[in-house]
Amino acid sequence: MKKIEAIIKPFKLEDVKDALVEAGIEGMTVSEVKGYGRQQGHSELYRGAEYVVEFIPKIKIEIVVSNDDYAKKAVDAISEAAKTGKIGDGKIFVSTIDSVLRIRTDERDTDAL
Amino acid sequence: MKSKFSALMALFLPIFAIAEDKLDSGDTAWMMISTALVLLMTPAGLALFYGGMTRSKNVLNTYAMVMGAFVLAMVVWIIAGYSIAFGAHENATLQNVFGGFNHILLDGIKWGDLSGSYPTYVFIAFQGTFAAITVAIASGSVIGRMKFSTWMVVVALWGLLVYAPIAHMVWGGDGAYLFDEGALDFAGGTVVHMNGGLAGLVLAILVGKRSGYPKQAMKPYSILLTALGASLLWFGWYGFNAGSAFGANAVAGVALLTTTVATAAAGLAWMLIEWVIYKKPTLLGIASGIIAGLVAITPAAGFVSIGGAFIIGIGGSVIGFFGVVTLKKMFKYDDSLDAFGIHFLAGLWGALMTGVLALNDKDLLWDGPMKESADRMGQFIVQLESVGIVALWTLVGTIIVYFIAASLTGGGRVSEETEEIGLDETLHGEKVVND
Numbered sequence: 062m063k064k065i066e067a068i069i070k071p072f073k074l075e076d077v078k079d080a081l082v083e084a085g086i087e088g089m090t091v092s093e094v095k096g097y098g099r100q101q102g103h104s105e106l107y108r109g110a111e112y113v114v115e116f117i118p119k120i121k122i123e124i125v126v127s128n129d130d131y132a133k134k135a136v137d138a139i140s141e142a143a144k145t146g147k148i149g150d151g152k153i154f155v156s157t158i159d160s161v162l163r164i165r166t167d168e169r170d171t172d173a174l
Numbered sequence: 175m176k177s178k179f180s181a182l183m184a185l186f187l188p189i190f191a192i193a194e195d196k197l198d199s200g201d202t203a204w205m206m207i208s209t210a211l212v213l214l215m216t217p218a219g220l221a222l223f224y225g226g227m228t229r230s231k232n233v234l235n236t237y238a239m240v241m242g243a244f245v246l247a248m249v250v251w252i253i254a255g256y257s258i259a260f261g262a263h264e265n266a267t268l269q270n271v272f273g274g275f276n277h278i279l280l281d282g283i284k285w286g287d288l289s290g291s292y293p294t295y296v297f298i299a300f301q302g303t304f305a306a307i308t309v310a311i312a313s314g315s316v317i318g319r320m321k322f323s324t325w326m327v328v329v330a331l332w333g334l335l336v337y338a339p340i341a342h343m344v345w346g347g348d349g350a351y352l353f354d355e356g357a358l359d360f361a362g363g364t365v366v367h368m369n370g371g372l373a374g375l376v377l378a379i380l381v382g383k384r385s386g387y388p389k390q391a392m393k394p395y396s397i398l399l400t401a402l403g404a405s406l407l408w409f410g411w412y413g414f415n416a417g418s419a420f421g422a423n424a425v426a427g428v429a430l431l432t433t434t435v436a437t438a439a440a441g442l443a444w445m446l447i448e449w450v451i452y453k454k455p456t457l458l459g460i461a462s463g464i465i466a467g468l469v470a471i472t473p474a475a476g477f478v479s480i481g482g483a484f485i486i487g488i489g490g491s492v493i494g495f496f497g498v499v500t501l502k503k504m505f506k507y508d509d510s511l512d513a514f515g516i517h518f519l520a521g522l523w524g525a526l527m528t529g530v531l532a533l534n535d536k537d538l539l540w541d542g543p544m545k546e547s548a549d550r551m552g553q554f555i556v557q558l559e560s561v562g563i564v565a566l567w568t569l570v571g572t573i574i575v576y577f578i579a580a581s582l583t584g585g586g587r588v589s590e591e592t593e594e595i596g597l598d599e600t601l602h603g604e605k606v607v608n609d
Contacts, residue, residue, distance in 0.1 A: 105393065106452055107227075108462060108512065109499030112391040 062158040062171065063132035065124045068094070068151040069143040074120050080142035081124070084134045090123040100149035119151065125158055127171045198291035204422035205292045205300055211413025212303040216244045216310050219410055223403030223465070224314050227458070227511050230395040231596025232318045233606040236511075239313040239322070243329045247306035250333040254278055255305050256298055258338035260346060269349035273342045290420055300417065304362060305337050308370040312572075314511035315374030318384045319593050322601050324586040327579035332373065336571035340564055341365050356542025357560035358532060358553070360429065361418035363473025363525040364564045371518025372565055375509055376572040381586050383508035385593055395606065397458050404461035408437060411468045415475040425538065429475035433468065436487030440467020443491035466494035466516050470524035474531065477538055482531035489527065490520040522561055529557035 069077055074091065081089060095116035102115040122139070126132050136153055144150055163173035221240040228236040247255075254275065261273030268274070277283060280298065289297035309329050316325070343352045344365050359365060384392070394400065415433045419426035444463025449455040470490025471483055478486065497515030509515055532544055532553065539545035543552030580586035592600040599605060 106448075106454060106456055107394060107458055108456075109452070109495075109503075110388070110392075111452075112393060 062161065062174070063126050063129065064156050064158045065122075065126070065132060065135050065139070066154040066156075067122045067124075067139045067143070068096070068119050068153075069122065069139070070145070070149065070151060071118055071120045073143045073145070074122075076142040077122065077139050080138040081122075081135060084138040086124055086126065086131070086135050086138070088124070092121045092123075094119050094121045098149075098152070117149075125161065125174060127174050195288050196291065197288055197293070198421070201290070201421040201423075202292040202296065204426065205296045205417060205420065208413035208417025209296060209300040209303060211410045212300065212307070212417065213410075215407050215410035215414065216303070216307045217241045219403050219406035220307065220310055221403065222399045223407060223461070224317065224400075224511050226396045226399030226401070226403060227394045228317055229392055229596075230606055231598055233395045233598060234602055234604050235322065235597035236313070236317045238602060239317060239320075239325055240310045242322070242326060243310040243313055244306045246326060246329045247309050247333045247337075248302050250330050251302040251305045252280060252298070255333050255338045256280065256301065258334060259305070259341040260297075260301065261342075262347060262349065266349060269346075270351040271339045271343055273338075273346055273350075292421070297420075301341070304366055304414075305333055305341065308337050308362075308366045309333055309373070311367070311370030311513050311517050312374040312377060314513035315378040315509045316381050317510050318597065319587055320377070320381050321583055321586055321588050322597075323583040324579050327582050328377070328575055331575045331578060332572065335575055336373065336568055337365075337369065339571075340369055340567055343563065343567075344560065352560045352563065353541075355556050355559060356540075356545070356553070357556050358477060358528050358540060358542055358544075359473045359525060359560065360476045360528070361415045361472045363469070363521045363528070364560055367469045367472060367517040367521030368525065368561060368564055369568050371514045371516070371521060372568045373572045374513030375507065375518065376569060377576055378507055378509050378514070380573070380576045380580075384510065385590060387508045388503075388506075394458070397456075397461075401457050401461045404464050408464055408468060411437075411472075415472060419476055425476050428538070431480065432475050432478055432483035433471055435480055435483040436471035436490070437464055437467040439484050439487035440464060440470065440491040443467075443488045444495060447491065447495050462494065462498070462512070462516060463491045466490040466520040469494075469517055469520040470527075472521070473525045474528040477528055477532040479531075479533055482527075482533070485531065486524055486527050489523055493519045493523045525561050526554070526557055529554035 095118055097115055097117060102113050102117055105112045105114055124135055126135060132155055136155060139153055161170050161173040221237045224240055225233050225237040257275055257277035258273050261276050263269040263272055263274035283294055285295060287294040309332050342350050344357055344359050346353055411433060412430055416426040416430040419429055441460050441463040444466065445455045445460045448459040467487040467490050470486045474482065474486055494516045497519040498512045502509055502515060532539065534544065534548055536545055542556055543549035576586065588597065
């Protein structure tokens with residue numbers, strides 16, 4: 062089982078969601094996060110006082126899939142939908158998941174996905 | 175000023191001829207509307223203008239400092255301020271700066287009395303809104319760290335010791351020092367804006383900087399409120415400037431148009447300056463330019479041409495921008511919302527430029543070397559003298575007032591913890607947004 066965590070630009074969320082649905086991914090968890098990478102922050106200006114805002118708003122999507130095949134599909138879908146070609150498009154992290162439990166039925170691992 | 179002015183109107187503009195002491199319903203209606211317009215400037219305009227610029231934890235305190243100052247200063251005005259400002263002291267030396275106590279609680283003024291062509295009661299209320307906005311302007315320099323109790327004592331004392339004598343000197347009629355010198359201040363560039371702005375700076379230095387200033391980011395709660403406040407100030411300013419013609423007449427029309435022109439030009443100027451220097455035209459910048467323009471044209475409103483209004487408005491923004499961006503950083507004072515940078519500096523500019531640009535037109539000029547002998551240099555020197563005397567009086571008076579207020583309230587500054595948590599919760603028990 063694989064977990065895909067993607068940090069994307071907030072305005073790309075709808076596109077990414079549609080692409081994931083099309084790729085057959087049935088569920089996801091989305092959170093509003095803040096951070097910075099190479100893009101750094103941006104500055105705000107109030108009467109000549111310049112404040113650097115380091116942490117800028119991003120969206121984090123988390124998906125867990127049953128195999129490498131789905132993981133590749135999901136990564137490709139996100140990468141394609143979230144790309145603008147400009148700095149700050151985000152990153153996708155893939156990791157291995159040890160176990161999953163569906164709380165309602167006590168199903169485990171791939172059955173629970 | 176008002177009596178000389180009406181006499182002048184009767185002489186030179188027969189179409190508006192008003193016999194002294196006969197009520198004119200048009201003038202009365204305009205002065206009552208003007209009073210309401212000027213009133214709107216403080217508890218709505220200035221309070222939103224300042225409140226929006228404050229950090230979210232201090233918004234209600236900032237608003238309360240303005241609104242609280244307004245209600246208290248108005249009461250003080252009725253009790254003794256009016257008497258000191260517009261009374262006539264029998265001792266000629268004292269009359270230079272002090273109108274005496276003959277009209278304490280408006281003693282001796284009857285409801286049927288007239289001030290030129292409209293009721294004296296209306297004049298008292300109109301002038302009260304000026305007294306009350308002046309001290310409220312100063313609050314912008316000390317938000318976020320002054321005790322509310324100290325501020326209230328400052329407001330009460332300042333209205334009597336600083337505002338009223340200055341208003342008397344400039345507008346107090348025959349025998350009042352700057353009035354006799356012939357200083358031209360149409361609607362309060364020296365009396366209101368220089369005075370309030372300088373008092374703000376003095377208080378800011380005495381009470382000290384906000385903790386974390388200037389390193390910590392202090393971001394405004396909502397520029398939207400500030401922009402709305404600036405717009406309400408502009409709206410109300412028609413009462414402030416055109417109302418200072420003291421009648422529904424052609425001079426009021428001059429003030430109305432110069433106010434519009436100078437303000438629009440100033441808003442545009444600030445926007446462009448920012449756009450060139452910082453690459454972005456900020457809304458706060460446009461709003462700041464509007465205020466700088468309104469302040470700058472105030473002393474000149476009824477005296478200058480449309481070309482003069484352009485120069486004064488644009489210059490007001492240049493000077494204000496310099497004050498806010500350069501001067502403040504250079505001298506490292508925490509004039510938090512720039513009461514000094516905008517009101518004092520643009521007011522100073524406007525007061526001096528009134529001498530330079532006043533039209534040589536006896537129908538418009540009140541008094542002074544310019545009117546008497548077309549002596550522009552002489553007029554400029556009188557303007558210089560008036561800004562110097564006002565600034566000196568404000569400086570000394572505000573220091574005295576602050577030390578009395580701070581000692582009566584056990585120090586003028588809130589505790590470090592209070593400042594950290596925010597003054598809304600700690601001093602007022604309220605929050606601007608409950609979510």
